[in-house]
Amino acid sequence: MCKNHLISLFLFVGCLQATAYSDHRGHRIDSLENVLASGRQLSDEDRMEAYKSLMWGYLNTDSERATHYARLALALSYRHDWQNSRADALRVLGLLAYGGTNYDTALGYFEQALAVTDSMQDNPKYKQSDIDDNYSTLYGSIANLYNMRDEAHLAIAYYQKALPIFEKYQWLESTSILYHNMGELYETMGNYAEARRNFTLALANGRRSGDSLLVAMSCKGLSKAYLSLGDYPQALQVAAEAYDYYRHHATEENEDYLTTLCNLARIQLKGTGSRQQADAYCREALGALNSETGAEQRADVYNLCAEMALEHHRWQEAKDYALMALAADTIETIDDIGSRVLLVMACAELGQTEQVRQLITYIYNGMEQFSTDHYQSGLSQMEVLYETEKERAELARQQDENDQLRREKQWYLWGGILTALVLLLAALLFFFLWRSIRLKRRTALTQAKLEGELAERVRLSRDLHDRLGGTLTALRRQVESGGEALTLTDQAISEMRNVAHHLLPDSLRRHGLRVALRNYCQAMKNVSFTFLGQEQHVPNEEAVYCMVYELVNNAVKSSGAQHIRVQLIAESDYTAVNVSDDGNGTTAASPQETAATPENPSAGSGLRNIRERVLALGGRIDIMARPGEGTEVNIELPHSK
Secondary structure, three states: OOHHHHHHHHHHHHHHOOOOOOOOOOHHHHHHHHHHHOOOOOOHHHHHHHHHHHHHHOOOOOHHHHHHHHHHHHHHHHHHOOHHHHHHHHHHHHHHHHHOOOHHHHHHHHHHHHHHHHHHOOOOOOOHHHHHHHHHHHHHHHHHHHHHOOOHHHHHHHHHHHHHHHHHOOOHHHHHHHHHHHHHHHHHOOOHHHHHHHHHHHHHHHHHHOOHHHHHHHHHHHHHHHHHHOOHHHHHHHHHHHHHHHOOOOOOOHHHHHHHHHHHHHHHHHHHOOHHHHHHHHHHHHHHOOOOOOHHHHHHHHHHHHHHHHHOOOHHHHHHHHHHHHHHOOOOOOHHHHHHHHHHHHHHHOOOHHHHHHHHHHHHHHHHHHHHHHHHHHHHHHHHHHHHHHHHHHHHHHHOHHHHHHHHHHHHHHHHHHHHHHHHHHHHHHHHHHHHHHHHHHHHHHHHHHHHHHHHHHHHHHHHHHHHHHHHHHHHHHOOOOHHHHHHHHHHHHHHHHHHHHHOOHHHHHHOHHHHHHHHHHHOOOEEEEEEEOOOOOOOHHHHHHHHHHHHHHHHHHOOOOOEEEEEEEOOOEEEEEEEEOOOOOOOOOHHHOOOOOOOOOHHHHHHHHHHHHHHOOOEEEEEEEOOOEEEEEEEEEOOO
């Protein structure tokens, strides 16, 4: 655990203990002890207040006395079932064990205090704010403990438990420090994106609180996260803000000052390529080292010097600084791998191949061991978290079994309802997916059919014109002039040309849908055509032409209409067609209502085919049939974007 973490953690503990009494001069503590020793008759409530003030007052100065008064407060709390005071005493005992690095003992006390706080939930004499205060302080204390033990997953889990309470009561300083601690934990885990997110939130809360130290701490952490992610402009901006603060507090914040200088040097070196500025920050960091500088910060400065020496091709100097970095921090950590990598680079340039080989082997084994340890540690922490939650749930159940049974029944009821809802939603989702697949498949088949029909019309038109037309023309030459045979042949050639033209006219391709429909309607008896909109080619012209062709033919053959009206509307975002007649109005509004007859075998499929084509093109069709008055068909096709 680096000292930067410790600074953040102690700040965090301090803000959690805001309600605790601590007089460093000891005046009130002495007077309280005198009152207790005088034999004066005190109520248990007054005695408890004295015990609590003394245990908090001695917490940072005299652990034995703090322990003594915490145990007295604990015993008195059982006599009257004062749960809040009991949780308070247990937490002080946990903090005392924590300060003595007896982490397992401290964790036991914190867990007991959490169980007591759980039991306060259903007690009306305790306010929710008191319960929340207990939870937040205990979650923070447990998180700090796991942080000190380098168990990042567990620490983050408990910080996240405390976070909603901090945000609920707008404790900005505490929230900022909590996000900062989580950012540093994610950074040690190599999750720089999540570290950036947490440092950003820490900075936002620090700015809102107006605490310049919290802002500087957040900027320092955020600059390293941006540096690791390769976002050098952002890294430089926040690092410069941190530097403005730390250079004015270089003595009391020495290690954060050094970390900020190292960040700035690396940003200049990697981001802007300014060796001169990077050298200046490096020299400033070397000059700021003193006897109080921690091992990790000292090693980081020496590693920076090695990096700068490599940039200037001073190989021996780089090697010397890398060795100094390794010697500065005697505890073997993953950071030592970076020092050895620098050492490998320097030795390689110096031609010391045997030392390079040994170092590479050491680095490989170290990385492999780190990966194994990191993986095993992560699994272990998840198991601990699971077991801890399991034990707390079991303890709460034992404390109030009847209430727990009632809650379980409610959960079972809601669980059953939720399960039924989930199953219902799953069934609905399956149905909608199945229907969507069917619609897509039907649409695809319809589109394929439509494309096939258009291709077939093109082929038939070409065959009629090229092959049958040629045959009829040759036959005409063989027929004697005048006579009935010549007249019939001319009629056959004319009819053939009309059929070939109407199947898919050449004017459709050359002049567009308006001209093609106009020519078709003019060629038909009692068919009128009107056009509204913009003169333009529109999408799916062939399909629209074929639908109008089929609607007009249906009206001519089956409705007994005296007049048929065709209207085309072409706008920038849609094409609309209206075909109406004054016939008998027997055309059905849905394909199921249109029955085929021996006289009109296509009646059952004509409108159905048109409807399928319209839907396949993403359009809509409305059919209005009024017996004795006629039929009107409206088709609207949107232009795809």
